[in-house]
Amino acid sequence: MRAQTNLVALVLALVLLTGATVVGVTFADAALSDADRDPLDRHAATAVADRLVAADAPTTVRANALAADAVGDLNASRVETLAPPAEGAAFRIALDGEPVVERGPAGSGVTVRRSVVVVSRTDPIQRSINVSRGSTVRIPRGVDLATVVVDPGSNSTIRTVRAGGRVVLYDGAGLDTNATVHLSRYEPTTVRIGAETNATGRVTVTYRRPITEARTLTVTVDA
């Protein structure tokens, strides 16, 4: 009788232990398979993507706005200089699926996606200001840079150039220059000349209108 009680207890004990082992192994297996096996790849991909879209990166005009020409010039060694974690790794950088830079097979690496705009610029648009008539030039919204060439006529002095009421160029002795001025992108800008009456000469304003396109940047790194 006693032996039989012990047998029941033993069977119960074995069932319990087996159950616990199965549960434990399942847990361990799930934890291992979920684990981040490629922390280096992830770090490198994140770093490359971060550096590519940073506001002060050579590839951008501002944060998350890639300059189309800089992106076109990108190659593997430039990416390495920009983001050292990519050194010696296989990587692929693409915009909306179109490869930009590719080195080696990075298929099994970790992919990081970022939302960016790509800024390309139109051909230069040139507008002239007739100094003697005191005309102005209106630059549309969105333009952040303009080149102003001041060429005063003989015996006349052009002292100031204003953009949207702000003085961007000034010389008390008279301007005769070729300068790049920064403009506000958030409103149209009127460029106006401050010259003495009867002044002659030519002022040309040249700008390139930016075209922004929304894209998805994907960076895959396989170290």
Place this chain on the structure above:
Amino acid sequence: MPRGQLSLSIIEAVVGVVLVLGVAAGFVVGVSGSPSSTPQLDTLARDTATVLGSEPTESGRDSRLAALARSDRAFEQVRTPTRERIERLLPADVVFEVRTPRGTFGYPRSPTAAVGSVTVPTRYGPVTIRVWYG
């Protein structure tokens, strides 16, 4: 052995179970968790906010983000172009919702999804962008 006392085998088994579960718990705690999708989604939300915050609207002097919070009229004007802009910005499998003091637009949220979000202060109030895999 008085009646009512637990069988020694059962006690041994309980000790064994504790041991095995202890080892299993070690795996659960010790192994670093899977990289959750939330940091990735947070990054996408932040990217969207950065782009919208540095983009002028068709009219007016604000960025798209500030125009959304400025007034009810500005919100109505900017909502549709902003929605289209965000749709083009985000990858195809990611959907979004934008909350402003003037109203909310975007996709209806599925309650179980992991959500990445960012709140940007503008001079007219905070704007929150939430994104998740749709």
